[in-house]
Amino acid sequence: MNVSHPHRFPGRFLAGGFLLTAFVTGAIAAGPSALASESAAGQSSTANGSAQAASGGGTVTWSVIPASSTKPDFRSKFSYTSIKPGSTITDHVAVVNRSHQSVAFSVYATDATGTTPANALVLMPAAQQPRDIGSWVTFPSGVKKLSIVIPGGKGIIETFRLAVPQQATPGDHTGGMIASVSFNRVNAKGQVVTEDQRLAVPIELRVSGPLHAALAVESISTGFHSPFNPFASGSATVSYSVHNTGNVRLTGSQGVSVTGPFGVSSTVHLGHLPTVLPGDSVRFTAQARGLYPLGPMTAHVRVSPAIPLGAPPIALPTGYATGTASLFAMPWSLIGLIILVIVVAVALWRWRKWQRGRLSSKLDAAADSARRETERRLLGNKGTAARPQQQA
Numbered sequence: 160m161n162v163s164h165p166h167r168f169p170g171r172f173l174a175g176g177f178l179l180t181a182f183v184t185g186a187i188a189a190g191p192s193a194l195a196s197e198s199a200a201g202q203s204s205t206a207n208g209s210a211q212a213a214s215g216g217g218t219v220t221w222s223v224i225p226a227s228s229t230k231p232d233f234r235s236k237f238s239y240t241s242i243k244p245g246s247t248i249t250d251h252v253a254v255v256n257r258s259h260q261s262v263a264f265s266v267y268a269t270d271a272t273g274t275t276p277a278n279a280l281v282l283m284p285a286a287q288q289p290r291d292i293g294s295w296v297t298f299p300s301g302v303k304k305l306s307i308v309i310p311g312g313k314g315i316i317e318t319f320r321l322a323v324p325q326q327a328t329p330g331d332h333t334g335g336m337i338a339s340v341s342f343n344r345v346n347a348k349g350q351v352v353t354e355d356q357r358l359a360v361p362i363e364l365r366v367s368g369p370l371h372a373a374l375a376v377e378s379i380s381t382g383f384h385s386p387f388n389p390f391a392s393g394s395a396t397v398s399y400s401v402h403n404t405g406n407v408r409l410t411g412s413q414g415v416s417v418t419g420p421f422g423v424s425s426t427v428h429l430g431h432l433p434t435v436l437p438g439d440s441v442r443f444t445a446q447a448r449g450l451y452p453l454g455p456m457t458a459h460v461r462v463s464p465a466i467p468l469g470a471p472p473i474a475l476p477t478g479y480a481t482g483t484a485s486l487f488a489m490p491w492s493l494i495g496l497i498i499l500v501i502v503v504a505v506a507l508w509r510w511r512k513w514q515r516g517r518l519s520s521k522l523d524a525a526a527d528s529a530r531r532e533t534e535r536r537l538l539g540n541k542g543t544a545a546r547p548q549q550q551a
Contacts, residue, residue, distance in 0.1 A: 205386040223338040226253035236361040239398040246320040255314035267304040268296035278433035310477040329368025330406025335359035350519040376482030394448040403435040411465040417447040419456040452488035
């Protein structure tokens with residue numbers, strides 16, 4: 160266990176901590192909240208503010224909040240702008256154990272790997288070593304990770320240093336300050352597994368230097384869903400990725416439209432983009448409805464970059480980032496109906512033809528029978544009247 164000497168604050172600060180938690184949770188709408196990596200097995204996490212987990216010793220509830228050297232403050236994240244390479248920042252983080260029992264916490268920083276369409280910040284799993292801003296953070300005595308036992312109803316304030324390397328690239332670097340609790344659980348197979356519950360506060364730092372803001376629309380894929388009703392309209396599915404090709408965090412607006420022959424068109428009004436990190440891509444899917452399948456169509460995606468709320472102003476590119484993709488929609492239900500009608504019509508025609516043929520055969524047979532009967536009668540009568548006379 161790493162030894163540290165944190166500032167501790169007693170139970171009287173806990174009420175203030177609860178209010179701060181509520182404030183922080185509400186303020187996080189201005190930026191992405193921190194989540195664990197979705198691929199991290201045995202881990203879970205919640206947005207910064209407070210978390211709750213059940214353990215064998217009872218329910219554990221805790222908070223992680225930015226702080227001054229003496230008490231938690233009202234920041235929703237750790238944010239630093241215009242930082243020169245080689246600079247060192249000193250700051251503080253508060254961890255509050257709101258449970259009744261003592262709990263062992265791990266406190267450390269890590270890198271963000273991206274964001275989700277719901278604007279949640281995705282952080283590296285605990286087993287992975289950070290290589291960017293998470294590796295720049297150290298606690299007293301130069302340690303990267305603290306293990307601290309906090310009594311129930313108490314909190315601590317830890318000092319940390321963020322040392323920006325001389326070779327740090329200009330632009331935005333994003334990570335998270337994490338306070339985690341580990342629990343042993345028995346899974347469905349009867350195996351004991353360790354579950355890591357993590358709570359994080361985002362860390363955002365902008366290194367001074369040339370800044371470049373740009374978004375690109377990439378990897379567009381399309382599909383069409385024809386209705387079962389042959390006379391109803393269908394819908395087109397358009398999936399695409401928004402790639403941040405610059406070095407600063409960006410948000411923006413997005414729109415999708417699909418056009419086809421004879422004036423067929425549909426527009427989807429989507430919400431704002433989440434905060435897209437530099438180098439990251441976020442995948443979206445839109446449904447354009449009210450489209451009748453009449454053959455070739457074109458999907459259009461348009462994205463306009465914008466500065467995230469609370470971020471310092473920068474020069475944005477003019478115009479839109481756009482992308483297009485083609486799709487082909489066939490009215491399969493209507494085609495099926497036409498084929499069915501043709502099949503039924505052909506079958507009906509053939510049945511009627513068979514019926515006519517059968518009737519004609521019956522009429523021919525009746526006529527032939529009548530003719531034979533007439534001939535028999537006529538020939539029979541002649542035979543009786545025209546017998547030759549015999550000579551004596």
